[in-house]
Every structure is written in structure tokens, then in C-alpha cells.
Amino acid sequence: MFFELPQDSVLTNRRRFIAGTLAAGAALTLPWSRRALALGPNGKLNIASFGVGGMGGADVNSVAAHPDVVMTLFCDVDSNILKGACDKYPTAKPFSDWREAMANAMGTFDAATVSTPDHSHAPIAMSCLNAGKAVYCQKPLTHSIYEARMLREAATRAKVATQMGIQGQAKEGRRDAVGKLMSGRYGKLVGVHIWTNRPAGWWPQGQPRPEGSDPVPESLNWNCWLGVAPERPWKKDTYNPFKWRGFFDFGTGAMGDMACHFFDTPTAGLGLGAPISAMADVEGESNDEWPSAETVTLTFDGGTIGAEKTFQLKWYDGGRIPSATVSPHLPKDWKPPADGADGGMLVVGTDATVYHAYNGETKIFPESASGNFPMFKLGPLNHWHNWVDAAMGKGSTAANFDFAGPMTETVLLGTVAARFPGTELYWDAKAMKVTNLEAANAFVKPTYRAGFKVAGLDC
Numbered sequence: 260m261f262f263e264l265p266q267d268s269v270l271t272n273r274r275r276f277i278a279g280t281l282a283a284g285a286a287l288t289l290p291w292s293r294r295a296l297a298l299g300p301n302g303k304l305n306i307a308s309f310g311v312g313g314m315g316g317a318d319v320n321s322v323a324a325h326p327d328v329v330m331t332l333f334c335d336v337d338s339n340i341l342k343g344a345c346d347k348y349p350t351a352k353p354f355s356d357w358r359e360a361m362a363n364a365m366g367t368f369d370a371a372t373v374s375t376p377d378h379s380h381a382p383i384a385m386s387c388l389n390a391g392k393a394v395y396c397q398k399p400l401t402h403s404i405y406e407a408r409m410l411r412e413a414a415t416r417a418k419v420a421t422q423m424g425i426q427g428q429a430k431e432g433r434r435d436a437v438g439k440l441m442s443g444r445y446g447k448l449v450g451v452h453i454w455t456n457r458p459a460g461w462w463p464q465g466q467p468r469p470e471g472s473d474p475v476p477e478s479l480n481w482n483c484w485l486g487v488a489p490e491r492p493w494k495k496d497t498y499n500p501f502k503w504r505g506f507f508d509f510g511t512g513a514m515g516d517m518a519c520h521f522f523d524t525p526t527a528g529l530g531l532g533a534p535i536s537a538m539a540d541v542e543g544e545s546n547d548e549w550p551s552a553e554t555v556t557l558t559f560d561g562g563t564i565g566a567e568k569t570f571q572l573k574w575y576d577g578g579r580i581p582s583a584t585v586s587p588h589l590p591k592d593w594k595p596p597a598d599g600a601d602g603g604m605l606v607v608g609t610d611a612t613v614y615h616a617y618n619g620e621t622k623i624f625p626e627s628a629s630g631n632f633p634m635f636k637l638g639p640l641n642h643w644h645n646w647v648d649a650a651m652g653k654g655s656t657a658a659n660f661d662f663a664g665p666m667t668e669t670v671l672l673g674t675v676a677a678r679f680p681g682t683e684l685y686w687d688a689k690a691m692k693v694t695n696l697e698a699a700n701a702f703v704k705p706t707y708r709a710g711f712k713v714a715g716l717d718c
Contacts, residue, residue: 304651307332307368307392309357309383312340313500314397315374318424321643322372322395323348328647331367334360336480337500355480358711361386370650373397374424376503377510378705379486381406382713388413388421389715393650395643397424398519399511400660400667404691405704406716407671411664413715420649422642422656423663428523429642432619435635439621440528444631445608448529448566452585453521454575454595455602455617457513458551464505464512464577465543465551469494487707487718505548511674512549513576518670521604523658524615525572526666529606530564533688534572534669537676542577544680552577553680555673574673581605588612588624596620675702 304327308319311333323330333351335341345353352367354360357379370393373383381401387394388410400423401407414421427433458464472492475481481493488508496502504510525531534557543551554575561570575581583593586607595603599616606613611628615621623629640657649656668688675693676684685695693699707718 301329303327303329304370304647305329305331305368306647307334307360307364307371307387308344308351308374309334309360309371310374310376310379310397311335311344312337313374314424315372316340316344318372318374318395318397318643319344319348321641322647325644325647327651332360332364336484338478338480340500356483357383357386358483361390365390368392370394370420370647376484376499377515378402378488378508381410381716382487382707382711384410385413385713385715388417388419389713391417391419393419393421393646394660395422395424395646396660398663398667399515399670400519400663401671402511403703403705404668404671404675405718407664407667408691409716411660414660414664420646420656421660421663422646422649423519423658423660423667424642425519425523425658425663426642427520427617427619428658429640429645430619431637432615432621433524434637434640436524436613436615436621437528438635439613439623439632440525440606442633443565444611444628444633445606445613446610447608448561448564448570449607449609450570450585451525451529451572451607452575452581452605453518453525453572453602454580454604455513455517455521456578456600457517457576457602458505458549459578462502462505464549465545466505466548467545468547469497485708487705487711489708507547507549507678510549511671512677514549514553514555514574514670514673514677517576517602518574518673519663519667520617521602522666522670523662524604525606526662526669531559531572531669532563533665534559534672534686535569536683536685537672538683539673539676539680541677541680549674550577550677550680552579553677554579555676557669557673586612586624588628590624593624675699678702 306328311319330348330351333344334354334357336355341353345351371387373380373396380396384394384396473495475493504516536558539553539555541550541553557572558569561567583589583591599618601617603616612624623632646656648654679699684693684699687694705718
């Protein structure tokens with residue numbers, strides 16, 4: 260279980276209430292039905308990793324540290340990165356093209372990690388799910404709303420263990436924050452404010468499309484790196500290995516990068532459903548990159564979780580942060596503390612405000628209300644090993660696709676709004692459609708480049 264609840268009837272009743280408002284099988288609070296994978300003769304879980312550099316390398320190391328794991332296949336478009344990973348884990352067979360790996364080595368692994376740029380998450384993860392493999396996929400789960408919906412449905416059909424890479428939700432501070440929100444001791448919900456320091460200092464955004472081209476390095480399979488995205492020439496020090504996050508075609512900007520690390524807490528703790536509208540205020544517009552800074556307002560039907568008729572969740576990035584005036588409980592000179600610089604969240608209620616930082620710290624304002632919130636008995640939880648264990652039939656994952664899929668849809672609706680700044684987009688979640696601006700629907704579902712289409716994704 261995500262955390263152990265105290266014997267408190269108010270909290271227990273709210274937990275039941277939230278469980279009823281979340282999508283079926285909400286991962287942070289409920290077990291999820293999935294089948295254990297058949298293991299090899301050695302009783303180990305054979306794992307393939309797609310993307311083994313950067314965060315992909317961290318995922319490989321974390322998964323491989325499980326005593327019941329054998330790394331059997333590595334795939335990366337950079338031959339230098341691939342060689343380094345295979346030298347470290349010599350049991351893994353190398354591939355540079357994930358399509359070749361799927362066609363020729365599907366029988367060599369039981370489960371897969373997907374830690375590529377955002378635009379390649381869905382086609383690789385879907386290929387694995389189609390073959391009945393357990394999947395660990397980095398956040399955001401997908402590059403588009405449509406892909407998130409399809410992956411969630413595919414995971415339900417496959418009945419395998421899935422996990423999205425939001426490792427922070429396994430930490431005690433995050434789990435404590437979820438419990439505090441579940442308690443409802445903040446009163447009636449007024450609004451939520453979430454911010455990050457990205458992209459400033461991490462990668463560029465808000466710049467025009469690069470001109471010209473450079474020779475592709477011999478070590479890079481550029482065609483496969485582009486994958487489903489529209490073709491464009493390679494430019495040195497522009498896209499890979501990390502700056503891709505700022506480009507429309509490859510990443511999902513600061514919101515896609517960081518919002519999943521925060522939205523899990525109010526999604527689980529408040530029982531957020533799908534938003535009914537989204538609107539963005541941006542600066543640094545571009546024809547090729549996400550804005551350099553933005554404030555995205557997502558409006559929800561508050562009646563579904565005991566708030567006002569509607570309430571808003573506001574997202575801030577690019578140096579923007581909420582002011583102390585968003586809550587009557589904050590000191591007038593309040594600012595996010597420096598040790599929570601990667602971002603934070605304010606959940607404002609009528610009786611109290613819950614502040615939760617990226618580093619796991621949680622504070623209650625006013626301080627006098629702190630004693631009203633429950634404490635939790637929290638044990639250790641390894642995010643990666645949680646997925647491995649679940650794939651082997653031991654327990655449930657804490658961020659499975661049944662939870663991560665709808666949450667990713669919410670995050671990505673914000674990125675759609677960023678393409679139409681100043682226009683409130685009205686959202687029909689069931690139909691996956693913006694109802695008042697047809698042009699926005701072109702960004703709900705992608706079109707894949709020829710040669711990279713995958714069964715189960717009508718792109």
C-alpha cells in the first residue's frame with residue numbers, strides 16, 4: 260500500500276471518497292490487477308532498456324540493482340553510449356534501432372524500461388505492451404494526449420505491471436503530503452498552485468527554428484533518433500543529448516518535464532479528475548520551441564471532490580511563481596524557500612494551506628493548524644524495485660498507467676493550451692476533443708513519420 264492510514268474515521272472516509280472519484284484502479288491508493296510474468300529458467304526477470312544514457316542510464320542502474328534482474332537487451336541511438344552500457348552490463352545485447360530489437364529479440368526479455376526523448380515513449384512502450392511485456396516508462400508517459408489514452412487502454416488489456424518514472428512519489432515526504440491532502444483538514448478546496456524553476460538554466464526554450472545543418476556524427480543513428488517525428492537536419496549542440504526537451508516535435512517543455520512530478524500529489528490526494536478547460540499566458544513564443552515562461556490555468560469541476568462549483572489549478576514555469584496573495588494563510592512576505600528551488604505546490608483551502616516542495620518538505624499554514632493534520636507510518640519504497648516486484652507477481656506498482664495515463668492527459672492539455680495563448684480551450688475528456696477551437700485538436704493526436712507506425716496507435 261502507498262502508505263499506512265492512521266485509525267481516523269474522517270481520513271478513512273475521505274480516502275473512500277477519493278477512491279470513488281479517481282479513475283478505476285488509482286495507483287497511489289488502490290491495488291491493480293495484473294498478471295505475473297513467466298520467468299526464465301534461472302528464475303530471474305529479463306529486462307530490455309530502450310535509451311541507456313542520461314536518465315536512461317540511471318534507470319538501468321536502479322533496475323539492475325534488484326537481485327532478481329538480468330539485463331538482456333540495450334537499445335540506444337548513440338553507439339558510444341550503447342557501448343558504455345554494454346561494457347558495464349555484458350549480458351545485454353546491443354541494438355541501435357528499437358524496431359530491429361522488437362523484430363529480432365522480443366523473446367529475450369520479459370519487461371522493458373523506456374527512457375528515450377518524449378516523442379518516442381509511446382511507440383516503444385506500445386510495442387512492448389502489444390507483446391505482453393511489463394513496461395517502466397519515463398515521464399511524461401507520452402508526447403500527446405491520444406498516446407496516453409491508448410497506452411493506458413493497452414496496459415489494461417495486457418494486464419502487466421506498468422510504472423511511470425516519477426520516482427519522487429515513492430519518497431516519504433511525497434507520500435505524507437498525499438495523506439495530508441486526503442485528510443481534508445484544509446477545509447473546502449479553494450485552488451492549487453504548482454511551479455518549477457525549469458527551463459531556465461536547464462535547456463533553451465522560446466527560440467526560433469535553427470537554420471542550416473551539420474554532418475551527423477558517425478556514432479549517432481539520427482534517423483532512429485527522429486523516429487516518429489517529422490524529418491529535419493541534425494544541428495550540433497542543438498537537439499541531443501538533452502536540449503530536445505524544449506522543441507515541440509521532441510519534448511513537452513518545462514510543463515511536460517516537471518508537472519508529472521507534482522500533479523501526482525493532488526491527483527491522488529484530492530481526487531482530481533479531468534479538467535474542463537485550459538488557458539495559457541506565455542512569453543517567448545516561438546515557431547519551433549515551447550515558450551520561455553508560462554502560466555497555465557486548468558479549471559476543474561469542483562463539485563466532484565467537494566470544492567466550489569469550479570476551482571483552478573495554476574502551473575507556473577520559466578521563473579514565474581505564485582505570490583503570497585494566493586492564500587490568506589501565508590505570511591505577506593512569503594516566498595518559496597531556496598532549498599525547494601526545483602519547484603513546489605500550494606494547496607489552498609478555506610481553513611489551511613498545504614505547502615509541499617520538490618525536495619519532499621511539507622508545511623502547513625497557519626502553523627497553528629499543523630496539529631490538525633495526521634501523521635503517517637511510512638516504510639521504505641524503492642520506485643524501480645516496486646515495478647520489478649510487481650512484474651514478478653509481488654504487490655502493486657505505485658504509478659501504473661491506469662493512474663499515470665489520465666494524469667499525463669491533464670498535463671498535456673496544458674501544453675496544448677500553450678500553443679494558443681490567451682484562448683480558453685474547453686475540453687471534453689471523454690471524446691478527447693477541444694470543443695471550441697478545432698485547430699487545437701491537431702495537437703491532441705500526432706501523425707507519425709512513415710516507417711515508424713505501431714499497431715495500437717492510429718497515428
